[in-house]
Amino acid sequence: MNAIILTAIWGVVMMFSGVFFKNKSIPKYLAIIGLLIAVIANTAEFSIAKPIVHINIHDMLRFEKYNLLFIDVAFLCTMVYFLLSGTEIEKVGPHAGEYFALIFFVLCGVSIVATFNTLLMFFIGIEIMSIPLYILTGSEKRNLKSNEAALKYFLMGAFSTGIMLMGIAFVYGGNPNGSFFIDKIQLGSGQMPVMIALGLLFMLVSLSFKVSAAPFHFWTPDVYDGAPTVFTSFMSTIVKAAGFFAFIRLFEHSFGTMHDQWQKLIVIITVSTLLIGNVTAVFQQSVKRMLAYSSIAQAGFMLLALFALNDKAKEGILLYTAAYSLATIGLFGILTKMEDFTIDGFNGLAKQQPLLAFVATVCLLSLTGVPLTAGFQSKFFMLMAAVDNGHQFWLVIVAVLFAAISAYYYFRVIQAMYFKESSQPSVTVIHSISSQFKIMLIVIAILISIIGIYPEIVIGWMYR
Amino acid sequence: MDIKAYIVLSLTLFTIGIIGVLVRRNAIVIFMCVELMLNAVNLLLVAFSKMHAISNTAKLSPTFASDAQIFVFFIMVVAAAEVSVGLAIIVMMYRNVHTVDVNFLNRLKN
Numbered sequence: 274m275n276a277i278i279l280t281a282i283w284g285v286v287m288m289f290s291g292v293f294f295k296n297k298s299i300p301k302y303l304a305i306i307g308l309l310i311a312v313i314a315n316t317a318e319f320s321i322a323k324p325i326v327h328i329n330i331h332d333m334l335r336f337e338k339y340n341l342l343f344i345d346v347a348f349l350c351t352m353v354y355f356l357l358s359g360t361e362i363e364k365v366g367p368h369a370g371e372y373f374a375l376i377f378f379v380l381c382g383v384s385i386v387a388t389f390n391t392l393l394m395f396f397i398g399i400e401i402m403s404i405p406l407y408i409l410t411g412s413e414k415r416n417l418k419s420n421e422a423a424l425k426y427f428l429m430g431a432f433s434t435g436i437m438l439m440g441i442a443f444v445y446g447g448n449p450n451g452s453f454f455i456d457k458i459q460l461g462s463g464q465m466p467v468m469i470a471l472g473l474l475f476m477l478v479s480l481s482f483k484v485s486a487a488p489f490h491f492w493t494p495d496v497y498d499g500a501p502t503v504f505t506s507f508m509s510t511i512v513k514a515a516g517f518f519a520f521i522r523l524f525e526h527s528f529g530t531m532h533d534q535w536q537k538l539i540v541i542i543t544v545s546t547l548l549i550g551n552v553t554a555v556f557q558q559s560v561k562r563m564l565a566y567s568s569i570a571q572a573g574f575m576l577l578a579l580f581a582l583n584d585k586a587k588e589g590i591l592l593y594t595a596a597y598s599l600a601t602i603g604l605f606g607i608l609t610k611m612e613d614f615t616i617d618g619f620n621g622l623a624k625q626q627p628l629l630a631f632v633a634t635v636c637l638l639s640l641t642g643v644p645l646t647a648g649f650q651s652k653f654f655m656l657m658a659a660v661d662n663g664h665q666f667w668l669v670i671v672a673v674l675f676a677a678i679s680a681y682y683y684f685r686v687i688q689a690m691y692f693k694e695s696s697q698p699s700v701t702v703i704h705s706i707s708s709q710f711k712i713m714l715i716v717i718a719i720l721i722s723i724i725g726i727y728p729e730i731v732i733g734w735m736y737r
Numbered sequence: 738m739d740i741k742a743y744i745v746l747s748l749t750l751f752t753i754g755i756i757g758v759l760v761r762r763n764a765i766v767i768f769m770c771v772e773l774m775l776n777a778v779n780l781l782l783v784a785f786s787k788m789h790a791i792s793n794t795a796k797l798s799p800t801f802a803s804d805a806q807i808f809v810f811f812i813m814v815v816a817a818a819e820v821s822v823g824l825a826i827i828v829m830m831y832r833n834v835h836t837v838d839v840n841f842l843n844r845l846k847n
Contacts, residue, residue, distance in 0.1 A: 393808055400815045407822050411829060420830045421842045427823050428767055428839075432758050434819075435774030438812060439751055442781040446740075451789030451802035 274324035274336060275314035276344050276384040283307035284377035291370030300370040301359040307377065308355060312348045315341060319734075332454070335390040339587065342734050343387045343518055346591055347511050350598040351380060353720075354507060357606040357713040361503040365412050372412065375405040376507065383515040387522075391453040392441045395523060399437070399483065402515060403430050406508050410500040422499025429492040433482035440475030443468050444527070455527040465531050473528055473535060477542075480523075484516040486576060487545040490569050494553075497565035505561070506605030509568045514594035517575045521590060525582055532582055533664075539580045540665055547573035547675040554682045561614045563682055564604060567640060570679055571597050574655050577672060580665075581658035588732040589654035595724060595731050596647030600636040603717040607633050610706060619686055621695030626706070630690045632714040637683040639721045642676050647724035652676060654728070743784035750777035764827050764837040768820075775816050779809045 286307065290300045318324050319341040355362075363369040382402030389395040407430060411423025445451070447468025448458045460469060478489065485493040497505045528535065550570030557563040575593055578586035607629050611618055623630035639648035659669050724731060750773060757770030782805040789802035831837055 393804070393811060396808075397811060397815070400818070404818055404822055407826065411826050414829055415833070417833055420826070420833055423826045424764060424830055424839070425842060427826050428758075428764070428771070431768070431771045431819055431823065432774075434815075435751075435754065435771055435778065438775060438778040439781070441808075442747075442778050442785065445782065445805055446744075446785040446788070449789075449792075451786075451793065451805075453804055453808070 274326065274328060274330075274334070275318045276311055276341075276348070277334075277381055277388075278326065279307070279311040279314055280377050280381040280384060283311065284374045284381065287370050287374035287377055289370075290373075291368050297363060297369060298360075300373050301355070301363060303370075304373040304377070305352070305355050305359070308348060308352050308380075311380070312345065312352065315344050315348065319345065333391050333394050334385065334388045336388055339735055340388045340522075343515075343591060343594070344384050345734075346595050346731065347383050347387070347515060347598075348380065350511055350595065350602065351376070351507075353599065353713065353717060354511070354602050357602060357710065357717070358503045358506060358609060360707070360710075361606075361609045365501050365503065366414070372409065372504075375409055378405045379409075379507075379512060383511065386515050386519040389519070389522070390455060392444065392455060392527075393453050395455070395519060396438065396441060399516075399519065400434065402512060403434075403483070406430075406504075406512060409504040409508070410496060412504065413501050416501075418499040419501060422496045425492055425499075426496040429482065429496075433479040433489075436475050436482070437479035440472045440477075440479060443472030443475060445472075447472060455523060458527045460528065460531050465534055469528075474538075476523070477535070477538060480516070480520045481542060484513060484520060484572055484575075485569055486542050486572050487549040487569065488542075490546065490549065490572075493569055494562055494565040497568070498559070498562050502561065502605060502609045505565075506602055506609075509565070509605075510598035510601045511594075513568065513572070514575075514590075514598060517572070517578070517590060518594070521579050521582070521586070524579060529582065536580060536664065539576060540668055543573055543576040543580055543668065544671060546570070546576060547672060551675045551678045551682075555678070557682070558616060559614045560611075560616055560619065560686060561608060563616075563686075564601065564608075567679065567682070568601070570675065571640070573675070574652060574672065577655040577659045577668070580668065581655075581662040583658055583661055585654055585658035585661055588735065589651060589658050591735075592647070592654050592724070592728055592731055593651040596639060596651040596721070599717055599721055599724075600639040600646075600648060603632055603636040603714065603721075604640075606710070606714070606717075607636075610710075616685055616689050619689040620693040622690040625695070628711055628714060629706070632718045633690065634687050635718045635721055637687055639725070641680045641683045645722060645725045647721045647728075650725055650728040740784060740788045743781065747777045747781040747784070750774075750780070762839050764830070764839055767839065768823055768827070772816060772820075775812055779812055782806070782809050782812075 290303050362372050379402055382398050385398030389398055407427045410426050411419055413419035447466045450457050450459055481489045550566055550573055554563050554566035578590045639646035642648045642652040656669050754770045754774035758767050761767055786802050786805035793801050827837055
């Protein structure tokens with residue numbers, strides 16, 4: 274509860290910060306302070322199991338340890354993002370405070386989506402999370418690519434919302450209890466009722482849209498490519514992970530008892546997501562677009578949690594959120610400093626900026642899943658969950674094979690940085706690099722390797 | 738009236754909306770079709786709410802299953818929020834390219 278209230282209030286505070294403070298960098302520091310307060314309040318609720326303000330929410334939201342832990346992980350990743358890319362957010366447009374305000378509203382949506390207990394809250398959370406993102410995508414008003422991405426994202430998002438609502442209506446109609454609470458959906462025994470099955474199908478399609486799982490991924494590369502790079506970094510990591518968390522929470526609590534009836538659908542979606550994401554990423558020349566496809570490929574791995582739906586999967590999704598967000602935020606942070614987004618633009622980066630090249634390498638290795646990085650542990654947990662599930666063992670082998678393919682396009686960037694010469698000397702990096710940026714890069718590299726060696730640091734909190 | 742009639746009507750409206758989104762090229766018309774989809778859902782939710790209330794009259798209070806009607810208000814509010822953002826995006830695009838045709842949206846492909 275603390276997290277929802279504080280982020281909503283702080284969003285309003287941030288909106289006014291631009292009016293009252295003339296200094297342009299004040300909103301950034303205010304945002305960091307606000308987020309810090311939210312993290313502390315949320316951790317306090319987590320450890321003493323009691324919110325500061327007691328509001329009767331009629332069990333519409335449920336604050337269990339696991340959900341609060343997810344909010345903490347998401348907020349801490351956002352904190353890293355603010356510290357690393359805060360100055361870039363200021364540069365997008367003249368009203369920096371408003372961008373931070375929108376990000377805070379997204380975080381409010383993330384907290385609702387992580388704790389919902391009724392379909393009503395689920396719907397509201399998803400909408401609070403996506404509407405500010407449409408604005409952020411189109412925040413470069415004069416840039417045609419940004420306009421186009423915003424319009425595309427908006428139309429696709431609104432369309433999938435309509436489908437999701439139809440699913441909710443059908444689940445409600447098929448549920449003799451006449452209730453929106455996700456654990457009061459009566460599935461009956463044996464065959465699933467027709468209306469509930471239809472509702473499940475609609476919701477599956479719309480949530481696949483939201484988390485960009487194939488075959489509903491086609492908007493992703495265009496939107497991620499067109500949006501300002503700093504905001505792509507945010508929406509492809511924290512928001513996407515929250516979408517997955519909602520996806521898993523919804524399907525586990527409302528349709529969990531019928532898991533074996535819809536598991537095959539998930540297998541199809543997982544395999545096609547892994548296939549399309551990985552194979553298409555191989556052919557990309559732009560690193561930004563390659564990362565968009567790589568986010569589809571990583572979504573395929575996160576879908577394994579939905580396939581398995583056991584305790585290991587629960588741990589895995591937390592770990593995956595942290596590992597994937599940190600690595601991608603680091604890479605996008607470096608990308609915002611580059612002049613040229615093509616892979617050739619990275620040529621010879623190691624000679625000119627050894628630190629940037631090193632951290633980019635750590636992030637890329639983590640995304641590939643090389644041992645001793647966070648990405649390895651998260652992929653390991655996902656695969657272990659899928660093995661524990663017992664069905665469809667071949668899916669694990671397929672996932673490992675696609676992880677091997679992903680090494681090709683990630684390593685191409687590493688190769689460009691270390692083994693190729695730059696054609697024009699010392700212009701690969703144009704934007705100034707502050708020492709704070711460098712420190713944050715080192716922090717990201719350290720966090721990635723700590724989680725990689727000792728994953729208990731994230732998931733151990735679940736059992737305290 | 739039978740609930741099936743409502744389901745058929747609502748699904749028809751919903752399908753018209755989906756076909757409109759997929760076929761039409763004008764951003765504003767696509768947007769109207771999305772609104773049509775949302776209104777089809779509103780109709781269905783209210784119908785289901787009444788259905789549940791009738792089938793459970795003996796059991797519970799008069800407000801039983803009225804939360805779907807509340808849900809409809811939330812859908813309306815969210816749709817209004819979406820309209821405000823969506824029209825702003827369409828206007829922003831119109832200012833730059835003087836068209837709202839989505840066929841124009843192909844710069845990102847290459």
